[in-house]
Amino acid sequence: MLFVRPGRLADLDALEHMARTAQPVLHSLPHDRRALEARVALSEDSFRAEVDFPGEEFYLFVLEDSETGKLRGTASIVAAAGYSEPFYAFRNDALIHASRELHVNRKIHALTMSHELTGRSRLAGYYIDPALRGDAAAHLMSRARMMYIAANRRRFTPEVFSLLLGVTDEAGMSPFWEAVGRKFFGRDFADIEVESGGRSRTFIAEVMPSYPLYVPLLPEAAQRVLGEPDEKALLAYEIHLEEGFETDRYVDIFDAGPVLTAQIDRSACVVRNETRAVSDAEPQEHNDRDATYLIASNRAGEFRCVLGDLPAQRGSAPLSAAARAALGVRHSDTVRCVPLHLQADTVNRADNGTSGDAQ
Known part of the structure; x- marks a missing residue:
């Protein structure tokens, strides 16, 4: 039988294997063993701690096969995204450009770098063993986190969000990254994914543009993928919708993947x-x-x-x-x-x- 439980230091070898083989990259699981050990230890401390409001806690869950003891997946919750550094995303704004003289009134979509998601609880680090068949294990691994949140409300913010993988091709190339990110970083998407450790690194604000990016000026390929989940993330997208998540005005700052948000009080695991x-x-x-x-x-x-x-x-x-x-x-x-x-x-x-x- 498959069941979800908190991760522990005894799982370190299995978690290290998942961290090194998971695609896309699991930001919640560092490749470096010492950093990974510290992350798991933080999770153990977070589960044990008496918490009255969310802070720097991190909760790591694993999917275990009770018959073999083998770990088949992992997922996590960040109690407050960007607790030590802001969490960055693009906010999709609609700007009005008008001229009374020319009788022009146009609504233009623009992407503005934002850290408004900072401080909200975040679902992260979702991974399932590709060898598992069917959708049941994926539902269990993902939604068990909301079962924990619903039963431990004081540990989390009233609203929770999740960032899903944006569209990439078979080689892992992101059309949005090629149109935007590469212009500023000059490096491959996969490299920055590893370096970023999520979306809360200072270099994001230092390198990415602080002024709005007008969507109509982007290549058509980049415009098409705005807010669209990758094919590999479609099941995760459906699972989030089943729980009560909705698309929001934010997209990922690197690959333009969708940001989904949910009010805990209106989530399926509460209602x-x-x-x-x-x-x-x-x-x-x-x-x-x-x-x-x-x-x-x-x-x-x-x-x-x-x-x-x-x-x-x-x-x-x-x-x-x-x-x-x-x-x-x-x-x-x-x-x-x-x-x-x-x-x-x-x-x-x-x-x-x-x-x-x-x-």
Whole structure:
């Protein structure tokens, strides 16, 4: 069974392997072993710390196969992006250029370097073993972070954002980088990705233009990819939408990938949360009334999350022995449950105007 748990120093070898082989680059996992060890140690300290408001905490999660003990993925949360240095992105503005004499009134889109995302909580460092089949593991690895945020609200800001990979070709070339970034850095996209360690390095402000970039003046290839996720990021994009994220006016400063934001209070992991009592009765064979749920525990402060089929009616959570072991729970313990997908009947009620807030 696959389950999500906090990363620990004992995972260092596996995490180092993922850091060196993951494509695109995982900013949350440095290639240098000493720096990676410090990052994992920071995560362990963050999970243990008593936190009343977000600061420099960093939370690293891993996806483990309970049968083999092998790590199959990782993802992280930055409590406050740009805590020590501003977090940079391009803000997509609409500027009005008008002339009464010429009877001209034009709205022109322009990109302005911004650090307005600084201080907001950020989902980052998402990676799944390419050998895993199906979408279930990807959903679990990504959305387990929101399950943790929903259960630990004081540790994070009311709004969270995620930066997705922008469009690149098979050789890893970004049309937007070639049109903009290369002009100022004079280096390859992959090199600056590694150097940047995210989007919070001083050299970004030192090198990138502080004045607006008028979108119509960019090459057509660069304009086409503004705010578009790469093909490799389409599943992650859909998973974020399922959780309640929406596209925002910001794009990545290097490859123009989309920035997605969500109000925690309106996220699926808050709005659709159910608390259920664990039953040690083995779950019955799946029927049409069952649904797949994200199921999370935080027993003794040790967060765990799995996927499992539960009855549609609220109340008990009959879990297999493997699921109970992965979650570290026993009979009558409570778990946090959130439907993985919005059910068709819920959608119909929303369309008829008889349900609560839409996701």
